[in-house]
Amino acid sequence: MSNLKFLGYIEAATFKVAQFRKFAGYANFRLDWLVNRAKRFFTLELVEQALTNRRSNSTDEAVIADFHTFEFPKFFIQRDNHLEKAIEFTRRAFYPGETLYPISFPDLRYYPWKLPPNAEAPWNLPDFTFTPTFRDLDGESESPKLFEHLSRLANWISDRKVTVRQYLNAKYTAGITNNAFPKFHNLYNEIFQYNRTLVHQIKEGLAPFWIKGKPRPYYWLTLHARSHVVAQDEPDKIRAVFGAPKLLIMVENMFMWPLQKAYLNNPDIGRLLWGREIIRGGWRKLYSEIHELGTPTTFLSLDWSQFDKRLLHELIDIVHSIWRSYFDFNRYHPTSFYPNANPRDPTRIERLWYWMCYSVKYTPILLPNGELWTWRHNGWGSGFQSTQLMDTTANSLMIGTILSSLGIDIMNRTFWIRLQGDDSLVAFYEQIYIIYGPSFLNMIADSAAYYFNAKLNTKKSQIQNKLSGMSVLGYFNKFGLPYRTDEDLLRHLFFPEREQDMARTAATALGLAYANGGRSKQFHECTKYIFEKIVYEKGFRPEPEALLWMVRANIIESEEHLIEMVTSPFPDRIELLANCWRHTPRSEEEKERLWPTRPGPRGRFFFLSIS
Incomplete structure (x- = not known):
């Protein structure tokens, strides 16, 4: 049976939003300008080598062609005692430390949502109609109401259906928003109001979310893509990004928020690499953890090909069953606003959970050419609220099963593993490297194909008998000090994901200086020269938007800190080097931003402890 089904x-x-081609005519000048500056600090050979790289093609045609590489024949996981052992290992390893409770829908307002992204279907459809409600939101949002602006809207709309296009234009004209684009930021309250009713309908098992007792997804995932830098002779590498309906994202987050809090705010819980950000001293912390019980004899770093595309829905179901075992659906997590909230009947939350589990696998996918497809038995991708946690947990199950089948005692307390998405770092005491050497990677590849139809990139995976020289999260290390090659850094400077003007180029140079962590003196001096040339001589202000990846990667605490970052002097190289050598855990401010436990960043809202 084929995996992709045409609907x-x-x-x-x-909405026809201008694509990221604003600076397309500037691209050649930008590259020439950067190359000439880079030649001041690097040899001609290195610069020319960096120029042999390229940014993958991400046209609509390329994105559609890449989507069809999700096609794989039906495959059943080989279930045996090694898989069962990996399931038990993963269940224990990722236990959040306490029983979890879902978050009630009104409390989702206080999650630190990323507001710039597209609101996605149905809110990105100009002719989608809804009836705005102008009830008092202060009790939920604690944001001052824009009485004057809202009264203007209310006089015009007043209990009648309007299209999203009409509504956004009215908000923009009234001065409530800076533009009329269907961004989450511009429709925040409206989406929360609208989805609250839909969540109740899902809980009650009502149409259109349930048909004859079977869940039915809501609208579709809109296929976007991110392109990677590749060598000239390598095929294009495109990462599919699925724009999920905010309803699905919000339902997911009723369960994912407590899991995120458990792992992010207490990095000793679970086996994630969260809290070990490399340029915040992550490699130093990893060294300390790995050698806590002695010196392992074998180290692994595995690189999967097409991880999300090959991810089996059968494995996703196992991950969901593990997560479900952590939750009690008899109550919601208590908060200062809803200290005694309960779902009345846990069956309602069970129904919501099942709808979510079904929808992340089978929500139709809208391609740029208007075709609608769905997965049948494999496929996953970025864009879900649970994306990284799903990839991480599935990766643990796969690696645990494979290594157990090859004789590694994964239940032994000395077995060490940390993961983030499809990235991994593994250490154990069995004398595997001495016995097999690099050929052990071929054994892993064979076992991965046998159990999960997974594909290991043996050329990019690593096996060693020492930790120095291993890589994870894109960084190699030398005795705990991370580094990336000058070529790798230069190619990301030369070939950004989107075309850039001078302001964005200055911000990119600043961000890559942080990514370098002071390790390459030449690259640091190069980026400093570029930054100061653009900012101080040419008078451009660095564009913080080009550095949002640092917030997503937990390198910078919040978007507000980016403003301070781009207006400060260029960082000192020794300071950046010290940051990599000294582990910096998450601050209390970062923890409170994710999970408020006292009045503060979310006004009077905070979570209560459960006795």
């Missing part, structure tokens, strides 16, 4: 065509109009 038909969608001819619905979407």
